[in-house]
Amino acid sequence: MRSITKRKPVEEVEQSLKGFEQVYILGCGTCATMTKTGGRDQVLEIKEYLESLEKTVTGWTVIPIACDEMTEVAMRENERPLRNAGCVLVMACALGVHRISTYTNNPVIPALDTLFIGLEEKPGHFREVCIQCGQCVLGETAGICPVTACNKGLLNGPCGGTNDGKCEVDKNKDCAWTLIYRRLKLQGRLDLMRKYHPPKNYQTAPRPKTVIISTSEENQDGSV
Amino acid sequence: MAVSKFKEALNSGKFLVTCEIGPPKGSDLTQMLHHVDLLKYRVDALNVTDHQSSVMRFPSLGGCLAVKERGGEPILQMTCRDRNRLALQADLMFAHTRGINNVLCLTGDSILVGDHKGAKGVFDLDSVQLLRTVRQMEAGKDMAGNDLEGAVGFCAGAVVTPEATPIEPQMIKFEKKVEAGAEFFQTQAVYDLDKFAKFMEYARQFPVKVLAGMVLLTSVGMAKFLNANIPGIVVPQELIDELANAGRGRALHKGIEIAGRMIAALKKDSICDGVHIMAIGKEEVVPEILAKAGL
Ligand code: SF4
Ligand code: SF4
Numbered sequence: 001m002r003s004i005t006k007r008k009p010v011e012e013v014e015q016s017l018k019g020f021e022q023v024y025i026l027g028c029g030t031c032a033t034m035t036k037t038g039g040r041d042q043v044l045e046i047k048e049y050l051e052s053l054e055k056t057v058t059g060w061t062v063i064p065i066a067c068d069e070m071t072e073v074a075m076r077e078n079e080r081p082l083r084n085a086g087c088v089l090v091m092a093c094a095l096g097v098h099r100i101s102t103y104t105n106n107p108v109i110p111a112l113d114t115l116f117i118g119l120e121e122k123p124g125h126f127r128e129v130c131i132q133c134g135q136c137v138l139g140e141t142a143g144i145c146p147v148t149a150c151n152k153g154l155l156n157g158p159c160g161g162t163n164d165g166k167c168e169v170d171k172n173k174d175c176a177w178t179l180i181y182r183r184l185k186l187q188g189r190l191d192l193m194r195k196y197h198p199p200k201n202y203q204t205a206p207r208p209k210t211v212i213i214s215t216s217e218e219n220q221d222g223s224v
Numbered sequence: 225m226a227v228s229k230f231k232e233a234l235n236s237g238k239f240l241v242t243c244e245i246g247p248p249k250g251s252d253l254t255q256m257l258h259h260v261d262l263l264k265y266r267v268d269a270l271n272v273t274d275h276q277s278s279v280m281r282f283p284s285l286g287g288c289l290a291v292k293e294r295g296g297e298p299i300l301q302m303t304c305r306d307r308n309r310l311a312l313q314a315d316l317m318f319a320h321t322r323g324i325n326n327v328l329c330l331t332g333d334s335i336l337v338g339d340h341k342g343a344k345g346v347f348d349l350d351s352v353q354l355l356r357t358v359r360q361m362e363a364g365k366d367m368a369g370n371d372l373e374g375a376v377g378f379c380a381g382a383v384v385t386p387e388a389t390p391i392e393p394q395m396i397k398f399e400k401k402v403e404a405g406a407e408f409f410q411t412q413a414v415y416d417l418d419k420f421a422k423f424m425e426y427a428r429q430f431p432v433k434v435l436a437g438m439v440l441l442t443s444v445g446m447a448k449f450l451n452a453n454i455p456g457i458v459v460p461q462e463l464i465d466e467l468a469n470a471g472r473g474r475a476l477h478k479g480i481e482i483a484g485r486m487i488a489a490l491k492k493d494s495i496c497d498g499v500h501i502m503a504i505g506k507e508e509v510v511p512e513i514l515a516k517a518g519l
Contacts, residue, residue: 179392
């Protein structure tokens with residue numbers, strides 16, 4: 001899994017840190033390092049920026065996997081500088097922000113915007129492929145997700161805005177339904193495109209979604 | 225159940241004319257009402273657009289009521305962009321009770337092409353699902369399967385883009401719309417009548433009426449803009465040249481002539497069942513187009 005983030009504008013970070021003179025910075029060694037948004041270099045860069053604003057950075061660390069429960073260990077090891085700071089500035093995706101805020105009572109402030117869960121297609125190119133809708137249709141759409149890749153999340157074929165295989169919202173973006181059509185045709189499964197898809201159930205797992213996976217013997221089928 | 229005058233016209237076998245009315249941005253309806261009065265007895269029905277191009281405007285429902293009150297026959301354009309399934313069903317019931325008997329089911333443009341770019345695009349349903357919803361509500365049930373106290377009744381239509389490339393996905397969707405209960409189609413603008421005639425050979429297999437979309441060309445720049453920016457519209461170079469050669473200040477006049485000529489040709493060769501004129505702000509000249517077409 002890749003959680004794709006982008007850096008918030010520094011003005012926004014500065015605004016959120018108003019009133020906090022001591023700051024501790026946490027980065028993430030996994031996704032945010034790969035996207036160059038919360039790795040060592042970016043942490044040091046923002047540290048310098050905060051110092052230029054005359055704030056004190058009581059310490060910083062790049063947690064190997066910020067969303068992992070081992071984060072608690074890393075935070076315990078840095079307990080003192082964390083406690084000395086008025087807040088924690090987190091340069092990880094929102095999962096990391098959530099994880100970190102369970103281990104501190106200090107205000108936790110995100111320095112990144114979490115954009116999507118995606119794949120790296122080639123170095124530096126990330127694409128959103130799934131919005132975790134809870135009712136996967138990939139088996140009928142040749143492995144291309146219309147809920148995610150189509151700007152309107154259409155289930156029954158392309159809208160009238162499709163143009164030479166491109167999407168109406170962006171001439172450089174492929175129309176998901178043209179891609180689905182081409183691949184289904186290649187597979188000799190165009191009948192799947194002719195099939196009517198009823199309206200989606202947007203409440204398959206009402207928000208906030210939770211899943212409990214039994215670790216006991218009885219539930220080995222993975223049912224939840 | 226109230227009978228749609230437009231449906232009667234569809235079944236009459238005559239060559240049909242519908243025209244598009246764009247509600248204003250704001251509450252001053254003067255110009256819209258002027259267009260309604262100008263056209264209400266000249267065409268078989270008036271479509272009222274629904275936040276066209278995702279630009280926030282006076283609502284389609286309000287525009288349709290105005291058409292109805294003034295004696296015209298409205299077609300309610302309904303997109304899936306701004307309302308979830310509860311709101312869409314509610315509006316269908318409301319429209320029905322107020323004598324709006326025709327609905328055009330559309331997906332709707334992306335929020336991103338409009339003037340409220342940060343808005344949430346709803347798209348809870350798509351056009352095919354909306355058509356089926358209309359039919360289900362006519363059968364006295366809501367989408368959840370509950371009984372309605374009083375059903376609705378509509379002459380329901382949809383759109384198709386005959387010049388899309390590739391065309392096969394459009395055809396598949398067209399057929400899904402037919403299966404979902406579309407009775408008529410108003411097409412995206414067509415300018416290449418030979419190509420359109422080919423599309424009609426295909427469309428004729430289905431028990432639906434097709435009205436060819438006719439966007440009035442007003443200038444060379446506008447024609448080029450359509451080609452560059454509007455998916456599925458191809459204005460051939462010959463027509464652009466014709467506009468260019470019309471001389472200073474004569475492009476609109478030429479555009480009217482072209483539209484009239486094309487409508488006449490479609491009618492003469494019975495290529496389709498009618499035309500849907502989109503004059504985009506130049507509704508004044510629609511009577512002239514009709515006159516040029518001999519209608
Ligand atoms: S249909 Fe799309 S969004 Fe839903 S689970 Fe499958 S890939 Fe994800
Ligand atoms: S052009 Fe294709 S991808 Fe874009 S909104 Fe329409 S159907 Fe979806």
